[in-house]
Amino acid sequence: MSSELKKLLGEVHEGITIFDFDGKPVPCIIFEEKKYDDIISKVSGKALSIDTDLNILQDGLGHVFVEIVLTFSEGGFVEKILVNANTDILFFESLAQTTMLAISSPKSSYGKDNVFMIQLPRPDKARDALKIIKDGLNQSEIK
Secondary structure, eight states, X not given: OOHHHHHHHHHOOSOEEEEEETTEEEEEEEOOHHHHHHHHHHHTTOOOOXXXXXXXXXXXXXXXXXXEEEEESSSSXXXXXXXXXXXXXXXXXXXXXXXXXXXXXXXXXXXXXXXXXXXXXXXXXXHHHHHHHHHHHTHHHHO
16 A cells, blocks of 8 residues: 555545435435534534535545535635545435535534535536546556
8 A cells, every 4th residue: 555545545534424315315424523613613594605626636546535525605714625536426316316525513413403504606516526426436456
């Protein structure tokens, strides 16, 4: 295993899940309680937009990571989350399907309370990203 791959694996965000919201699978990023409270305190009660970028990192050997970059228009802050697409492909499939992303804390009841929902403004971008991710994951089968 290369040192770069080990480094990426060490930076992967552990709090990645999917929950059912009105019969639809919604991808969710779980932040530690303090981080989640900090995010919510900065944006609560404000009209804001959240630019969501998916930066896809792949090595051509079937290892695919996605850096999710959330840029909040209010509060002037950016959150970066690294996701291992090899183990969390369902996260990206549900993102492309629902074009919604949730952030939550470990103490929340997913889909019920303390969940902050983000509607992706450009659904085609999530679908395009999923195709690139799947193509990258399939690289190991080609070689």
